[in-house]
Amino acid sequence: MKVITNTDEFPDYLKDASNFRGNCDALLMPVHEEEIQEAVEFAGREGLPLTIAGNGTGLTGGRVPQGGAVLSLEKIPHRILFDEEKKCVTVSAGLPLIRLLEAVDERGLFFPPDPTEKLCACGGIVATNASGAKSFSYGAVRNFVESLDLILADGSSFTVKRGEFIASGNTFGTLTFLREGNLTFSPLPMPEVKNASGYFLKSGMDLIDLFIGSEGTLALTRNITFRLLPKPAGILSCLANFVTEEGALDFIQELRLLSGEQKPLAIEYFDQGALRLLKADYHFTDDRAAAAVWFEFETAEEIPEPLLDILTALFAGCGGKGEIMMASSPGERRQLELMRHAAAYKVNEYIASRGVRKLGTDTAVPAAAFRDFYFESRNLVKKSGLDYVIYGHFGNSHIHLNMLPENQTQFEAGKEIYAELCKNAILRGGTVSAEHGIGKIKKDYLRMMYGEAGIGAMKEVKRVFDPGFRLGRGNLFDPD
Ligand SMILES: Cc1cc2nc3c(=O)[nH]c(=O)nc-3n(C[C@H](O)[C@H](O)[C@H](O)COP(=O)(O)OP(=O)(O)OC[C@H]3O[C@@H](n4cnc5c(N)ncnc54)[C@H](O)[C@@H]3O)c2cc1C
Structure with missing residues (x-):
């Protein structure tokens, strides 16, 4: 195992894609799979907090250490x-x-x-x-x-x-790998939406x-x-532009209702700010549209006639602009996929260039509350005068509203709004993080979501598996 103590030799391990920065005493790099266990034992013997590093693309500071050691799996041969x-x-x-x-x-x-x-x-x-x-x-x-x-x-x-x-109610009876031999937990009131906030704790889990x-x-x-x-027989990717945001949201609502073979695989949204960001690299985007929807279906052939009829009618009924772009060849599909992914990269580039941290929401709310939540969130940010870009997995009522602060002062103002957006998501029965997790950056919002009792329930479980609170210290909640 390689142990490096000069932090100048591993600056990348002190940050992740959120631009959150940390520090530590040592980087542990096991070279063989057997050495991973040795590295964990070593940290235990030394009493070091241990942060596990993945590939550092996280957006919440989860792998960014705050003291102790970092364990990297980079040198382990892949299996x-x-x-x-x-x-x-x-x-x-x-x-x-x-x-x-x-x-x-x-x-x-x-x-x-x-x-x-x-x-x-x-x-x-x-x-x-x-x-x-x-x-x-x-x-x-x-x-x-x-x-x-x-x-x-x-x-x-x-x-x-x-x-x-499988838990019997809130108890796992026989867990021989635990000193206690069993685990009793308090379930969390987890929202009925896509969710990546805190532990999964549910009766009968x-x-x-x-x-x-x-x-x-x-x-x-x-x-x-x-x-x-x-593997699906074939995938059809589509991009549809709309004259108004309302029209795009109506279209999404209708797509969500399609079922059976006509059920979309994915439904994604871009507001005009996102389309403007993308226009330079993806000429086929229409930055004069108010919004666009990217969606995919599994299809063996080009596009089945009945599905085409449905899409054409929905598109016209929701104020579609121009024509739906349909990409069935791998090359065309790849272009649409790259465009969809580029929005996130462009925002991250912007954030890095301004030297501030990312201020992008990862909130999801129940479908019935989504439209109101969307406009409430958008209006709040618009009123503040901060620039912003919206995209997201709208099929899941999951929105990434990215504020684009120019400097630290604007970042601080944006943070206040961010907290408000999280509060509103919770009030509507949603989550503060649907996919990126909580890490070190979003702890306050996790507390807002589950309250002291919820944080307490998670800490009880943590104590059973890691009594010294050494693993991933500072993620989700602070140690006692
Ligand atoms: C441009 C961009 C787009 C993104 N888009 C998405 C998206 O569409 N959906 C999405 O969900 N996320 C997205 N992310 C966020 C990120 O890619 C994910 O959170 C990803 O799962 C992080 O993986 P990683 O290996 O980089 O983990 P890291 O950032 O290294 O670590 C993340 C967390 O996982 C823990 N961890 C890592 N490996 C282990 C292990 N072996 N054992 C225990 N704990 C471990 C770390 O301690 C840390 O808490 C995006 C990020 C970027 C930069």
Whole structure:
């Protein structure tokens, strides 16, 4: 194992894509899989807080240390083991998602979670319960995790398989890998929306769900088995522009109601600010449209006639501008996909160039509350005079409203608005984070969402797995 103590040698491990910065005493770099456990034990012996690093694409400071040691899986040889009969793949946590997607595709299989950023590690997407555009149809990473090989803060290791440990009410009876032998927890009032805020704590839950989305605070994930699906026969990507934001939201509402073979795989939204950002690189975007909707279907042929008729009627009825752009060839589809992803990169570039932290919401609310929430949020930011860009996974009523502060003063003003937006999402029965997680940046909003009792419930669980509060210190909540 390599141990580096000169922080000048690993500046990248002291930040993530949110621009949040930290510090630590040492970087631990195990070189073989067996050394991961040794590294965790070493940190335990030294009494060091231990932050687990994925690939640093996180947007909440989750992997940014605040003292202690950082454990990197970068040097561990990657593992990708397919079980084609069971349609599963077992991977090492450090494997970049892009490598998994390529390998799965080569075998004619499909891993549906598609976060925009593909350079993240498989351990990172499990730790944050990441999701993406296709989560509208398939759900988040959680839905595809079959088994986790975990290491606790004391260095002990165990495997949790889906379906193996199911709580009886709020108690897991026999957990031999815990000193206590069992775990009793208080369930959280988790919102009925896409959610990546805090621990998954629900009566009758599967133990594996506790670790998914726990942001490196309960255990280190060493290996993961993901469930896979057969590859779709073909995918049709579409882009539709609208004269008004209301029209685009109406169209989204109608798309959500389609079912069976006509159910979209993904429904994404861009406001005019986002279209303006994209225009320079993607000439086919219409920056004079008030908003655009990108959506996808699984289709074996070009586009089935009945679906085309439905889309044409909906588009006209909702004030569509021009014609729906339909891309069925891989090349055309790729262009639309790149455009969709570019919005997030452009915002992050802007933020980095101004030296401020990201101020982008990750809120989701129930579908029935979404339209009001959208206009309320947009109006609040518009009134402040701050520049902003809106895009998001609107099929899931999940909005990324990115404020674009020019400087630190504007950032501070934006932070006040951000808190207001989170409060409004909670009041409407939603979540403060639907996919990026809480990390160190959004702790106040997690507290706002679940209150002291909820934070207390999470800390009770944390104490059982990591009594010294050493793993992922500062993520989700502060230590006692
Ligand atoms: C341009 C851009 C677009 C993005 N789009 C999306 C999107 O569409 N959807 C989405 O969900 N996210 C998105 N993200 C956020 C980010 O990519 C995800 O949160 C991703 O899951 C982080 O993975 P990572 O490997 O980079 O983790 P890191 O940033 O390194 O760490 C994230 C957290 O995971 C923990 N962790 C990492 N590995 C392990 C492990 N092996 N065991 C235990 N804990 C671990 C860390 O301690 C930390 O708390 C985007 C980010 C960027 C920059």
